[in-house]
Amino acid sequence: EIVMTQSPATLSVSPGERATLSCRASQSVSSSLAWYQLKPGQAPRLLIYGASTRATGIPARFSGSGSGTEFTLTISSLQSEDFAVYYCHHYNNWPLTFGGGTKVEIQ
Amino acid sequence: EVQLVESGGGLVQPGRSLRLSCTASGFTFGDYAMSWLRQAPGKGLEWVGFIRSKPYGETTEYAASVKGRFTFSRDDSKSVAYLQMNSLTTEDTAVYYCARGRIYFDYWGQGTLVTVSS
Numbered sequence: 495e496i497v498m499t500q501s502p503a504t505l506s507v508s509p510g511e512r513a514t515l516s517c518r519a520s521q522s523v524s525s526s527l528a529w530y531q532l533k534p535g536q537a538p539r540l541l542i543y544g545a546s547t548r549a550t551g552i553p554a555r556f557s558g559s560g561s562g563t564e565f566t567l568t569i570s571s572l573q574s575e576d577f578a579v580y581y582c583h584h585y586n587n588w589p590l591t592f593g594g595g596t597k598v599e600i601q
Numbered sequence: 602e603v604q605l606v607e608s609g610g611g612l613v614q615p616g617r618s619l620r621l622s623c624t625a626s627g628f629t630f631g632d633y634a635m636s637w638l639r640q641a642p643g644k645g646l647e648w649v650g651f652i653r654s655k656p657y658g659e660t661t662e663y664a665a666s667v668k669g670r671f672t673f674s675r676d677d678s679k680s681v682a683y684l685q686m687n688s689l690t691t692e693d694t695a696v697y698y699c700a701r702g703r704i705y706f707d708y709w710g711q712g713t714l715v716t717v718s719s
Contacts, residue, residue, distance in 0.1 A: 528705040530646075537605070537709040538646075538698065549707060581646050585704035589664050590648040 496520050500593035506601040507572050515596045517565040517582035526586040529567045532579045603627040603708045605699050610713030623682040623699030630680035634703035637684050639695035651703045689717045
């Protein structure tokens with residue numbers, strides 16, 4: 495089973511600032527990586543798949559990069575609606591596994 | 602508009618069974634694999650498994666933690682996916698989500714809470 499590790503666990507950022515979230519895989523997952531945004535009481539939202547492809551309707555301020563074992567989600571200028579928990583997961587093989595999440599909170 | 606709505610959650614005693622439903626709308630349900638994921642209180646997301654579409658034999662894949670206890674099924678005529686959960690334990694307490702897709706998930710429901718407790 496591939497272990498996904500996200501860092502930091504919590505990121506305190508001011509609105510308008512840039513946020514950089516990291517996700518590391520215990521072995522290569524090629525570009526088989528997705529990012530999701532979770533807010534309490536809402537359906538999770540797919541942001542990125544294929545490590546760097548934005549999902550339908552996702553604003554351009556969200557970008558993904560990386561391959562192999564190191565991945566990054568960047569939010570270029572945080573908006574109020576972006577404060578949430580973000581999860582990465584790999585889909586290189588079974589079982590699919592998720593990182594522990596990064597909570598992006600208002601500084 | 603794509604919508605997924607889970608139902609059937611609630612309080613259940615350890616060892617008992619529960620069946621969740623996921624009602625879909627806004628897309629051709631029969632064309633897609635459907636997945637189930639869960640999030641235990643205070644924990645991260647966990648993949649539970651999926652059921653493929655009919656052209657792919659409605660084959661299934663399960664996480665090790667639920668294999669042999671949980672069963673996926675679907676009724677394409679009703680656009681509903683089901684999760685039958687047997688021999689529940691307290692470790693199964695979580696919000697259960699259904700999602701469209703097999704490897705990554707482009708639409709999710711809002712989840713239904715399953716609490717396993719005596």
